[in-house]
Structures are given as C-alpha cells and as structure tokens.
Amino acid sequence: MVRLDIVSGFLGAGKTTFIRKVMEACISRREKIVLVENEFGQVSIDSALLETEHVKIYELLQGCVCCTLKGDFFQTIKNILPQKPDRIIFEPSGIFIFNEIFDLLKDPEISSQCCINSVTTIVDGQHFFQQNKRFSPFFESQISHASTLVLSKTPSLSTKEIKEISDALRQQNDTASLVTKSWDDFLCHEIMLILDGNIKYALPNLLDEIPDCSTGHGHHKHEFESVGVRTAKIFEIRELENILGQFPQAQFGNILRGKGIIKTPDHCVEFSYVNGQYHISQSKSTIAGMASFIGMGLKKEKLLALFG
Numbered sequence: 001m002v003r004l005d006i007v008s009g010f011l012g013a014g015k016t017t018f019i020r021k022v023m024e025a026c027i028s029r030r031e032k033i034v035l036v037e038n039e040f041g042q043v044s045i046d047s048a049l050l051e052t053e054h055v056k057i058y059e060l061l062q063g064c065v066c067c068t069l070k071g072d073f074f075q076t077i078k079n080i081l082p083q084k085p086d087r088i089i090f091e092p093s094g095i096f097i098f099n100e101i102f103d104l105l106k107d108p109e110i111s112s113q114c115c116i117n118s119v120t121t122i123v124d125g126q127h128f129f130q131q132n133k134r135f136s137p138f139f140e141s142q143i144s145h146a147s148t149l150v151l152s153k154t155p156s157l158s159t160k161e162i163k164e165i166s167d168a169l170r171q172q173n174d175t176a177s178l179v180t181k182s183w184d185d186f187l188c189h190e191i192m193l194i195l196d197g198n199i200k201y202a203l204p205n206l207l208d209e210i211p212d213c214s215t216g217h218g219h220h221k222h223e224f225e226s227v228g229v230r231t232a233k234i235f236e237i238r239e240l241e242n243i244l245g246q247f248p249q250a251q252f253g254n255i256l257r258g259k260g261i262i263k264t265p266d267h268c269v270e271f272s273y274v275n276g277q278y279h280i281s282q283s284k285s286t287i288a289g290m291a292s293f294i295g296m297g298l299k300k301e302k303l304l305a306l307f308g
C-alpha cells in the first residue's frame with residue numbers, strides 16, 4: 001500500500017517548513033517519496049523551495065483540491081500510483097477544507113493501492129487565536145480531521161500561551177496526538193513518528209468511519225483571491241523590507257499571506273509575510289523572481305507595480 005500523508009494547516013502555518021523536515025527524514029531512510037503541492041495562487045513558490053533531485057513534485061495551481069481541483073487531484077494520485085512510491089506527501093493549500101477529500105478512498109482504483117496514513121495539521125502558535133476566530137471553518141475542519149496536531153513557531157511562545165492553545169485544540173480534537181515541543185531540532189525518527197505513530201487513519205478503506213460529505217455541503221466558495229508576480233528585478237533588501245512593511249496598512253488590499261523568492265545584488269532571498277509580520281532569509285533556491293499573495297480585495301495592479 002502506498003501511504004498518503006497529508007500535511008494541512010492555515011496560510012503560513014509552517015506546512016512547507018515541516019514537509020522539508022519530513023523529506024529529509026524520508027530521504028535519509030531511502031524511502032521513495034513523491035510530493036503533491038496544491039497552491040491556491042498561480043505561482044508555485046513551495047515547489048521551488050522544496051525542489052531537490054531526490055523527489056518528484058506534482059503541482060496543482062490556481063485553486064483548491066477541496067473544490068475546483070478535486071478531479072485533478074484524484075487524477076494526479078492515479079498517475080503517481082504506478083510509480084509505486086513508498087509515500088505520497090500532500091500539502092493542500094492553507095484554505096483547504098476536508099470535505100470531499102475522503103472520496104479518494106471510495107475510488108476503487110485508488111483505495112486498492114493507497115491508504116491515508118496520517119493527517120498532520122500544523123497550527124500557527126503565533127497567530128492561532130486571531131486567525132482561528134476569523135477563519136473558523138478552515139481551522140475547525142483542519143483541526144478536527146488531524147491524526148496529529150503540530151504547533152509551530154513555539155520558541156516565541158510562553159508556557160502559558162502554549163497551554164492555552166493546547167486547551168483550545170483539545171476542545172476541537174481530543175484524540176489527535178499533540179506536538180507542542182519546538183520541532184526545529186527533531187531527529188529523523190521523531191519526525192517519522194509523527195506520520196507513522198498514529199492509527200487514526202492507518203487502516204485503509206475504513207469507509208464506515210469516513211465522514212460522508214457528499215451531500216448537503218456542495219462545493220464551498222472561497223472568499224479569497226490571489227495575485228502571482230514574476231519579476232526579473234534585483235531588489236535591495238531595504239527595498240523589499242519597505243514593501244513588506246507597508247502591507248498591514250491595506251493599501252494593497254487585505255493581504256493575509258505573501259511569499260516569494262527574489263534576487264538581491266548578493267544572493268536570492270525568500271520572504272514570508274503572515275498576518276502582518278514578515279521574515280526575509282537567504283535562499284538556496286535556484287529559481288528566483290516570483291511572489292504570490294493571497295487575501296481579500298487585493299489591488300492587483302498596485303501589487304504588480306511594486307515588483308515590476
């Protein structure tokens with residue numbers, strides 16, 4: 001059976017960061033893995049960040065596999081299965097709802113060869129309470145379906161804050177394993193335990209236990225929009241900081257998430273903007289000159305002009 005490991009979490013929670021660790025662990029164990037990346041935006045930043053010669057990456061762009069791209073996702077899984085990987089690691093978009101995804105296991109071609117091994121939901125410790133309140137349907141869905149909940153960005157949190165978030169998570173899912181320790185230094189076997197140490201989804205074809213989401217809900221509508229940018233421009237770091245520093249003031253719309261790989265005079269940098277805070281770091285990526293923004297009421301022309 002090919003194991004399907006789903007790594008969910010809201011926009012900017014830390015999914016890609018976690019998957020990078022999982023990939024390192026799998027590669028060191030000589031597992032054959034395939035990565036499926038679903039980005040709501042038009043530009044695939046995550047694939048560029050995760051690119052390695054050892055792992056084949058499939059991209060599903062401009063939509064969400066829980067609605068418009070569901071058919072493409074199922075077909076992608078069918079295309080991958082003949083390669084017989086040990087594991088398919090799937091990163092849904094941050095605004096993913098676990099509605100019809102379990103129909104995967106109702107497709108005989110897929111369920112005879114593949115089982116959902118784990119659902120790891122990364123929860124952004126820094127922004128949890130604010131985002132959970134504002135975007136509760138996504139949080140409820142991603143948290144309640146998790147076999148493991150992993151808190152990210154914990155070094156910036158106090159013990160009291162970690163306890164408060166843990167209590168809130170337990171109210172929504174009291175059976176998942178909960179990882180609150182900083183996983184920056186986790187060893188390979190600790191990372192793999194998060195995926196393989198759970199039994200919630202370990203058995204294939206437990207159709208009786210799979211929520212039936214096929215009636216009533218229909219495809220939910222995303223209120224979000226995205227803007228993708230490609231640019232050959234070389235930025236001074238200060239220029240980039242100045243751009244990112246303006247985003248909370250909303251003159252470019254309500255930007256919830258921004259990320260990109262940009263050229264500077266010395267090297268390429270990655271930037272990440274989440275909920276009003278930004279971070280810039282040196283990048284190892286060989287692909288640069290792109291950015292992606294997700295939010296509401298985005299001022300596309302103004303954003304494009306910033307990077308043009």
Ligand SMILES: Nc1nc2c(ncn2[C@@H]2O[C@H](COP(=O)(O)OP(=O)(O)OP(=O)(O)O)[C@@H](O)[C@H]2O)c(=O)[nH]1
Pocket residue numbers: 009010011012013014015016017018046093094151152153154155183184257259272274279
């Ligand atoms: N300090 C710290 N930073 C983290 C941690 N996890 C993620 N980050 C940072 O948070 C930002 C967003 O992380 P990503 O891994 O790109 O988040 P994501 O969930 O893949 O984002 P989207 O796919 O855009 O929804 C990046 O700047 C990461 O470096 C963590 O555990 N600790």
